[in-house]
Amino acid sequence: MPISPQAYRPEAKLLELGEGFFDPVAPADFPDTRTRFRNDRAAAQIGLDALTDDEWTRHFGRFEPLPDTLPQPFALRYHGHQFRNYNPDLGDGRGFTFAQMRDDRGRLMDLGTKGSGQTPWSRAGDGRLTLKGGVREILATEMLEALNVPTSRTLSLIETGEELQRGDEPSPTRSAVLVRLNHSHVRIGSFQRLAYHRDEAALRKLVGYTLRNLYDEDNDDPVRLLDLVVGRTARLAARYMAAGFVHGVLNSDNINVTGESFDYGPWRFAPTWDPAFTAAYFDHQGLYAFGRQPEAIHWDVMQLAVALRHIAESDPLVAALDQFGPRYQSEVTQAILWRLGVRPRDPDTDRDLVQATERALRTSSVGIDRFFFDAFGGELPGTYDEPWAEVRAAVASYEPRKDRSHPYWSGEPCSMLIDEVEAIWAPIAGHDDWTALNTKVAVIRGMSQALAD
Known part of the structure; x- marks a missing residue:
């Protein structure tokens, strides 16, 4: 197995907790495994980017154990308030923790699944994930990572060959199993x-x-x-x-x-x-x-x-x-200054700028992504008149944290509104065309480079 001994640092810390915290489970036996998304950028951070395609599907579609980590999958036990109502009948119902390892920053990471089959906590569910649900998670995690939100990352999406019945989308619909890379699945x-x-x-x-x-x-x-x-x-x-x-x-x-x-x-x-x-x-x-x-x-x-x-x-x-x-x-305050592309000054001045920005966004019809694209670096275009005068005056004294030389700034803002999500899914559903998804992921990663410190 082509794993770098320097980059791959397996762990099994979950076992320290003992049986009362989880249940050993077996993954579903899927009729097919076709890799649809492979995040080698994330895999490189845990030493798994050199896996062959066959190894990838064996580990992330059939869930053969990875070397020297958890011996088998574990469904975690938990409760929770759902819309403020306490539910004591929760737990991993269509997922499990499959492996643990250190990333390139030394953090303990979990490989967790979604759609990997039934567990003792599935209740009436089938333990499966729709392919559309997996595509949506790819788009969410890629976009949030680019926008500096601490998020899990979608490591893998594999289509599994089952036809699922769902009440909230046309059925039967295609199935998938997703693997996410997460800094812990321990929840409140x-x-x-x-x-x-x-x-x-x-x-x-x-x-x-x-x-x-x-x-x-x-x-x-x-x-x-x-x-x-x-x-x-x-x-x-x-x-x-x-x-x-x-x-x-x-x-x-x-x-x-x-x-x-x-x-x-x-x-x-x-x-x-x-x-x-x-x-x-x-x-x-x-x-x-x-x-x-x-x-x-x-x-x-x-x-x-x-x-x-x-x-x-x-x-x-x-x-x-x-x-x-x-x-x-x-x-x-720090997060909005980051999106504005300016360096912080002092707490009072920074807070005034952020409050002015929120007021103007709330009272105007300007899109969120459009505004932050146009204002990046601290200079508002002339098309921004009322109610933007206060923002224009406040941001003018700020130093840009990064210039606009990246090619991203010569195009249009990258957004991820619901109509585009549906437009990306339509060719996949209609004729198995993944071009729009792959193109969008590349555009998002370009935006990430343009925004990154």
Whole structure:
């Protein structure tokens, strides 16, 4: 097997937790395995880019174990609040953790699946993923990575040859199995489950596992863990906003403790800065609308604090939780300045610029991606008149963090609105033409180079 011994650094840290945290499972036996997306850029960061095509399908379509990591797949156990209603019947229902390894930054990474078959937590589900759902996840993760949002990455998408029945798209529809590269699948809901069962020993073990393996801290202090999670999730909420992204389902089982976004179902990018814009057709109350995402993520982190109350005093937990708001404000300022392509100056001046930008976006009909494309580097075109006068005056004194010499800036802004997602899928569904998807991924990666520090 062509694995670089320098780049491939396998781990099996999950086994430290023991049987009470997961269930051994077997992958589905698919009738076919056809690789549709192979992310060698991500694979290189974990030493797997040299896999042959046959090895790729064996490991990521048939799930032969990778060397020296987990001996078999494990479906994780967790609970969670779903649209603020507690559900104790959750867990990995169509996925599992397949392997762990260090990336090129030394972080512990999980290879997790979506659509890999039924588990004890599947309930009435078939454990499968539609091919369209896999394509949508590729587009979401590529776009978010380019826009500086901490996100899982789609490592592999393999079509599996089954015809699936679904109520929300034309059926039968094609099936796939997806592998994501993620900085942990430990969720807020993982802690909620242990608190629900009043298993204080297991809670302490999970706190220690998380701090040692995901934060590189040699302690087991639950207050310290909450403080770290508050910081990471405040950053995530801020970067969602700067990206104009709506996750759609910010339940506590969909928030991991490293603050890395993952598990993309009914996501959307907002066309304009509309706080009421929603991604999920079933979010009738707008609980996870674009403008309410910071509130939603804060609420989820509160549930982590409630769970940790079983093993920590309430006052220091509340003090840590109270830092979410100030940290979010600092993070959203940094995130919007990053998209504007300017260097920070001082907190008060930066905050004034960001607030002016948000007001103008909210009261105008200018698209989010159009504005940040035009304004990158700090100089607004003359076509931006009222209500942009305050932004123009404020941003003029800022130093660009990067010039506009990259070819991306000579074209049009790269967006990912729902109509384009459907247009990319249509030729795949109609005549198995993947050109539009591959072209879009290349354009997104070009934008990433243009934006990157």
